[in-house]
Amino acid sequence: MLYIVATPIGNLEDITHRALRILGEVDLILAEDTRISKRLLDRYDISTKMLSYHHHSTQKKIDQIADLIKQGKTLALVTDAGTPGISDPGNKLIHELIEKFDKNLEIIPIPGASALTAALSISGFPTDKFTFLGFIPHKKGRNKFIKQALESKYTVIFYESCHRIIKCLEQIKEIGAPGRQMIVGHELTKKFEVTYRGNIDEVLEKTKNDPIKGEYVIVIGK
Secondary structure, three states, X not given: OEEEEOEOOOOOOOOOHHHHHHHHHOOEEEEOOHHHHHHHHHHOOOOOOEEEOOOOOOHHHHHHHHHHHHOOOOEEEEOOOEOXXXXXXXXXXXXHHHHHHOOOOOEEEEOOOOHHHHHHHXXXXXXXXXXXXXXXXXXXXXXXXXXXXXXXXXXXXXXEEXXXXXXXXXXXXHHOOOOOOEEEEEOOOOOOOEEEEEOHHHHHHHHHOOOOOOEEXXXXXX
């Protein structure tokens, strides 16, 4: 059995009772970064052993995880923040295990925090239909990505790093989005959480005065 457990995106109080129970009961927790996940486990006095699984994990590590499941071990997969499989390598592991076990592996979601839904919930934009594009490319394909976002008929949401957020907003302005309202969410659920609303000129100016750190969530109205 494999549990897919959502963990907080910042505030450690944003975890469900069910998630805490599962993390305490499983035989092993697969963590993107065991050092980060240890902070959460320590906060709630959970002593379950962990095994790292991340973007650079090899096929050998996936085979090791599959062997543990074959031995009857119950595992939980967590990411550094949010819901595993959403813009992180968890989906690759899940796909590989489905291929290996066919229908003989029970995969159970333990829902919770996600930066995607957190930002959408406060946007005020239509969310009956929306386009999620994940992280904007670091280098090649940025303009194409932004054009695709701006051409969407629906609300668009994507993530950007603190290292490129100003560049991203300047590219949006250059490519052209004068009439579209947007929000930029920074440090969501954390102590210095902030959300900027307005057109591209307004949010760009506000973001330039921001202490640049962490990750950003950008939501563009249709």
